[in-house]
Amino acid sequence: MNTVVDRQIQAFRDQFQRVRDEIARVIVGNEDVVANVMTCLLARGHVLLEGIPGVGKTKLVQTMADAMHLRFSRIQFTPDLMPGDIIGTNIVREDDAGRKFFEFQRGPIFANMVLADEINRATPKTQSALLEAMQENSVSASGSTHSLDQPFFVLATQNPIEMEGTYPLPEAQMDRFLFKLKLDFPDVDQLYTIVDRTTQRNEPQVERVLEQEQILDMRETVRAIPVARPVQEYAIRLTLATHPESSGGHEMAKKYVRFGSSPRGTQALILGAKVHALMNDRVYVSCEDVRAVTLPALRHRVLLNFEAEAERIDPDQILQRILETVPEPKE
Amino acid sequence: MVPEKVVRAPSRSGPAGRRSHAAPCATMRLIMKDREVIHAVLSRVARRISFNRALREIVFAAGVVLFAQVAFQLARPTTGLGGMSLMAGLGLGLASFAIYAVWRASRRVPLTQAAGEVDARAQLRDELKSACWFLSNAEQTPFVQAQVARAARTAQGVDPVALVPARAPRSLAVLTALAILLAATAWVMPRLSHSWEILARADTAVEMQDAGGLRARLQQLPAGAEVQQIEQALAVFERPAATAEELEQAAREVRDAAERANMRAAVAREALDRLAGAMQGRAELEHVARALEQGRVQEAMALLREAHGDPLRDAGGGTRSPAAQENLQKALEHATRELGDDGTDLDRETLQRALRVMQDSDQTLQMRREVTEIAREMQEFHAWSALRSPYSSGDPDQSSPPESGNIELRSGGTSQQGVRLRLDDDGSQQDGSGVGAGAGDTPTRELMGAPTARLDVELQLEAVQVQSTGGGDAGDESWFLAPTREQAATAEFAAVREGRSYTRAEIMGPPSIPLRQRQLVKDYFINLHESQDQ
Numbered sequence: 007m008n009t010v011v012d013r014q015i016q017a018f019r020d021q022f023q024r025v026r027d028e029i030a031r032v033i034v035g036n037e038d039v040v041a042n043v044m045t046c047l048l049a050r051g052h053v054l055l056e057g058i059p060g061v062g063k064t065k066l067v068q069t070m071a072d073a074m075h076l077r078f079s080r081i082q083f084t085p086d087l088m089p090g091d092i093i094g095t096n097i098v099r100e101d102d103a104g105r106k107f108f109e110f111q112r113g114p115i116f117a118n119m120v121l122a123d124e125i126n127r128a129t130p131k132t133q134s135a136l137l138e139a140m141q142e143n144s145v146s147a148s149g150s151t152h153s154l155d156q157p158f159f160v161l162a163t164q165n166p167i168e169m170e171g172t173y174p175l176p177e178a179q180m181d182r183f184l185f186k187l188k189l190d191f192p193d194v195d196q197l198y199t200i201v202d203r204t205t206q207r208n209e210p211q212v213e214r215v216l217e218q219e220q221i222l223d224m225r226e227t228v229r230a231i232p233v234a235r236p237v238q239e240y241a242i243r244l245t246l247a248t249h250p251e252s253s254g255g256h257e258m259a260k261k262y263v264r265f266g267s268s269p270r271g272t273q274a275l276i277l278g279a280k281v282h283a284l285m286n287d288r289v290y291v292s293c294e295d296v297r298a299v300t301l302p303a304l305r306h307r308v309l310l311n312f313e314a315e316a317e318r319i320d321p322d323q324i325l326q327r328i329l330e331t332v333p334e335p336k337e
Numbered sequence: 338m339v340p341e342k343v344v345r346a347p348s349r350s351g352p353a354g355r356r357s358h359a360a361p362c363a364t365m366r367l368i369m370k371d372r373e374v375i376h377a378v379l380s381r382v383a384r385r386i387s388f389n390r391a392l393r394e395i396v397f398a399a400g401v402v403l404f405a406q407v408a409f410q411l412a413r414p415t416t417g418l419g420g421m422s423l424m425a426g427l428g429l430g431l432a433s434f435a436i437y438a439v440w441r442a443s444r445r446v447p448l449t450q451a452a453g454e455v456d457a458r459a460q461l462r463d464e465l466k467s468a469c470w471f472l473s474n475a476e477q478t479p480f481v482q483a484q485v486a487r488a489a490r491t492a493q494g495v496d497p498v499a500l501v502p503a504r505a506p507r508s509l510a511v512l513t514a515l516a517i518l519l520a521a522t523a524w525v526m527p528r529l530s531h532s533w534e535i536l537a538r539a540d541t542a543v544e545m546q547d548a549g550g551l552r553a554r555l556q557q558l559p560a561g562a563e564v565q566q567i568e569q570a571l572a573v574f575e576r577p578a579a580t581a582e583e584l585e586q587a588a589r590e591v592r593d594a595a596e597r598a599n600m601r602a603a604v605a606r607e608a609l610d611r612l613a614g615a616m617q618g619r620a621e622l623e624h625v626a627r628a629l630e631q632g633r634v635q636e637a638m639a640l641l642r643e644a645h646g647d648p649l650r651d652a653g654g655g656t657r658s659p660a661a662q663e664n665l666q667k668a669l670e671h672a673t674r675e676l677g678d679d680g681t682d683l684d685r686e687t688l689q690r691a692l693r694v695m696q697d698s699d700q701t702l703q704m705r706r707e708v709t710e711i712a713r714e715m716q717e718f719h720a721w722s723a724l725r726s727p728y729s730s731g732d733p734d735q736s737s738p739p740e741s742g743n744i745e746l747r748s749g750g751t752s753q754q755g756v757r758l759r760l761d762d763d764g765s766q767q768d769g770s771g772v773g774a775g776a777g778d779t780p781t782r783e784l785m786g787a788p789t790a791r792l793d794v795e796l797q798l799e800a801v802q803v804q805s806t807g808g809g810d811a812g813d814e815s816w817f818l819a820p821t822r823e824q825a826a827t828a829e830f831a832a833v834r835e836g837r838s839y840t841r842a843e844i845m846g847p848p849s850i851p852l853r854q855r856q857l858v859k860d861y862f863i864n865l866h867e868s869q870d871q
């Protein structure tokens with residue numbers, strides 16, 4: 007019996023690593039970001055990618071879709087983008103007998119992997135249409151509900167600069183993303199590699215190494231990982247530490263945080279920790295796994311106050327201090 | 338690649354997959370085996386943690402007790418707490434420590450805590466802690482079983498001895514330092530002051546023993562007012578709850594008793610001197626008179642008996658002779674009158690009276706010596722008691738040293754007042770009281786400088802019968818000193834003033850009395866004043 011579990015875990019790790027290796031053929035650096043994107047996919051979550059233009063956000067998503075043999079669609083969000091442009095719309099069709107009828111024309115959201123590029127450039131109305139689909143895994147149009155194919159995985163990108171004429175995501179909408187990942191600017195060596203790979207006649211191509219069914223199985227494996235109560239307690243302590251009004255709130259949180267993480271933050275911690283545990287060949291979740299995913303899972307759920315903005319305090323700084331001070335449960 | 342079989346999350350219909358009926362039993366056996374392995378290892382770890390914790394807390398508690406004892410030792414000179422208090426504090430501390438140790442030992446380390454310790458020390462990333470929790474709380478899913486099995490394998494590789502070694506706590510160094518400090522304070526503190534020497538000698542056992550010895554010596558003395566007074570003072574000194582005022586009053590009583598004994602001795606010496614003077618007129622008693630003058634009373638009595646038999650021995654038995662029944666003063670008067678008359682023969686009664694005067698005087702002198710010695714020892718006892726008393730911080734007798742010099746000086750001063758100082762044939766100065774010299778007359782004479790001529794005043798002991806208030810039988814005999822002759826000035830005051838001129842420097846300058854003798858001189862004049870009052 008344990009052999010089956012062991013084989014299952016080994017298969018999970020192999021598949022995970024194969025996808026990472028395949029993506030690494032195209033994407034230079036950002037290994038942690040790739041791993042975290044995979045984590046979100048396997049934890050049934052969605053990712054908000056943030057980075058300056060040209061660091062490979064779109065390329066990363068395209069490469070992942072190619073490596074995992076999933077249907078991929080890209081939506082470039084603009085101010086004039088309408089919800090129907092995402093979800094789809096009813097169009098009038100005419101059959102052979104000349105009778106006319108409505109037919110639902112599926113929008114680009116009906117894909118396994120959706121890239122919502124520069125999501126903050128669309129109006130809140132359009133953003134809400136996407137975020138509702140993310141939450142419900144289904145869309146409603148003209149009185150009928152259409153389920154989205156699984157796995158359904160949204161990667162939204164956001165540009166931290168050029169904020170004029172944009173519609174920053176409301177806090178409630180941000181909360182729907184499991185992780186918020188930041189793509190750093192590549193270093194010099196990585197830039198050499200990028201130049202070499204992208205300026206030759208043949209750019210590197212990825213192979214499809216993971217089938218849709220395998221991804222679903224991996225998702226099930228993640229959900230089966232048990233979590234002991236002390237580890238859950240640690241995740242809850244971390245979450246409560248971000249609350250300024252909580253008795254367990256951290257001093258920095260009390261000073262700089264307006265709203266702490268929601269319970270979705272705790273869920274994100276546990277789910278991300280499960281994938282992290284599997285990647286480290288463990289069939290249980292440890293506090294170390296929780297710590298590993300704390301920054302991407304909570305950084306977009308901690309809303310800073312004016313004082314923090316004035317002092318240029320980053321949520322990551324607060325979370326780092328929380329990680330340093332919140333103790334693990336002894337027993 | 339699709340895995341052969343995916344173990345899914347548990348559902349309401351039971352674990353996924355098809356298994357035989359025997360599989361659950363085998364699974365349970367495996368789980369039980371893993372549970373035993375994990376619990377066995379964790380129990381060992383828990384025991385070692387308990388041991389280390391108990392050791393650490395024992396050392397800590399012992400450190401607290403030692404610290405308290407060190408503080409106690411340092412505070413003893415100021416608080417006046419004695420050896421009994423120290424022992425009581427130590428006993429209380431040890432009892433508290435024992436209760437604390439038992440209470441801590443009764444608290445067992447839970448296995449979950451032991452698992453957490455093992456995880457932290459062996460960097461197992463919460464493996465045993467999670468397994469512990471799964472074993473007691475979680476549903477036994479395949480993943481849980483796999484985790485428990487892995488944890489059991491890990492636990493088998495854990496060496497509790499290496500992981501939780503029995504090591505001496507770091508606070509042991511502090512404990513050792515405290516123990517050394519305690520030993521040092523116990524050895525050094527009693528030697529920090531002269532008074533502490535007395536305190537070191539007079540610890541509780543020795544104190545009680547000394548008090549018993551003094552009381553035994555007092556009981557051997559003839560009953561009298563002085564003995565009773567000293568016994569009452571000794572009772573006060575022995576009482577632990579005696580206040581500083583009571584102790585001071587008792588010390589005054591002791592000094593008064595010694596002074597009265599000195600007075601009696603002075604009168605006895607005077608009587609012997611008079612007797613010796615009377616005997617000098619008779620050739621057959623000249624050697625007896627010389628022995629009396631030299632203070633050899635016993636020898637004088639022996640010489641008298643040798644020459645004339647033992648008149649007192651013949652008078653013993655039935656009814657006492659008239660000479661034996663009259664009081665000392667009358668016997669002395671009769672004896673000196675008849676001995677001084679050269680024309681009369683010595684009769685038996687006169688010799689009886691002379692011998693009785695010598696016996697009584699010798700007894701008085703011996704009693705004075707004993708009383709003075711006992712009073713000196715009790716003065717030391719008083720010094721210790723004053724230190725022991727919690728009220729001693731405001732000791733009013735700070736000006737006088739706790740040594741016996743005070744008593745010796747007083748006795749010496751008293752002797753100077755009532756006893757004739759004579760010049761022997763060889764010219765050396767000698768106090769009239771050989772007994773008094775042993776108790777302090779000699780250093781007193783030395784301190785007082787050149788020998789002086791005796792005062793031309795004599796005191797005689799006047800005995801009176803104290804009438805009881807009920808008008809019944811006569812009470813005890815009491816006494817007082819009455820001057821027999823007045824001191825006549827040998828020089829006029831004007832002549833003295835003319836013969837001595839003081840310069841301004843002599844008047845305004847510091848006194849010429851050496852510093853170490855000032856207190857003695859002061860006490861001497863105080864005694865003179867007190868004696869005159871009496």
